[in-house]
Amino acid sequence: MSTPTTTASPGPGVAPPAPPTFAIDQAIQVVERLYQTVTGRPPPDSAPHAPIPPEVDAFGHVERQIERLLGEIDPTGAVSPAWGPRLAVWELDDAIVLALDLPGIPRDAVEVSIVDNLLTVSGERSAPWSTGEPKPRLHVAEPPTGRFRRTVALPARARVDQMNAQLQAGVLEIRIPLAAEASPPRRTVPVR
Numbered sequence: 001m002s003t004p005t006t007t008a009s010p011g012p013g014v015a016p017p018a019p020p021t022f023a024i025d026q027a028i029q030v031v032e033r034l035y036q037t038v039t040g041r042p043p044p045d046s047a048p049h050a051p052i053p054p055e056v057d058a059f060g061h062v063e064r065q066i067e068r069l070l071g072e073i074d075p076t077g078a079v080s081p082a083w084g085p086r087l088a089v090w091e092l093d094d095a096i097v098l099a100l101d102l103p104g105i106p107r108d109a110v111e112v113s114i115v116d117n118l119l120t121v122s123g124e125r126s127a128p129w130s131t132g133e134p135k136p137r138l139h140v141a142e143p144p145t146g147r148f149r150r151t152v153a154l155p156a157r158a159r160v161d162q163m164n165a166q167l168q169a170g171v172l173e174i175r176i177p178l179a180a181e182a183s184p185p186r187r188t189v190p191v192r
Helices: 020-039 058-072
Strands: 087-091 095-101 110-115 118-125 146-153 164-168 171-177 186-189
Touching (some): 087 146, 095 118, 110 171
Antiparallel strands (some): 087 095, 095 171, 118 146, 164 171
């Protein structure tokens, strides 16, 4: 049998713990300072701060603000995506391998490109319910939809002229051989 626990109130002269929205605002401010340090520009003014309405997921709010600011730093100058597929990157003796989860995304909706040794995978996932007629009444919509973009810096010895990309069972695997010399800075790779 467990004993119920109670929380003691702070004594006189002791400040109560900070409300969660204060900690969230502090986290957003840290990210905004990082943004200003990296870009040399003040952060955009489009972020709502506390108080966060109780129906809004606080952690999701912070994640959206971080994505908003980091998207502004995107080296391609593109608008930040609403979501990004899960990514794994590992290095072998002779290659670097990237794998992205892209379930439900056709090959022709995925683009893999390299500019200045930055590999970018972009594309779009359509909502399966958006193509049906008549317009459905949506009850739950958990899969992310819309445009996405993931960018990964490659090592200088990546041989992008010999890389390949393959989409199988909803996983895009990109394999890039490694060599002692640097490869050309630009290439578009067809997804098979």
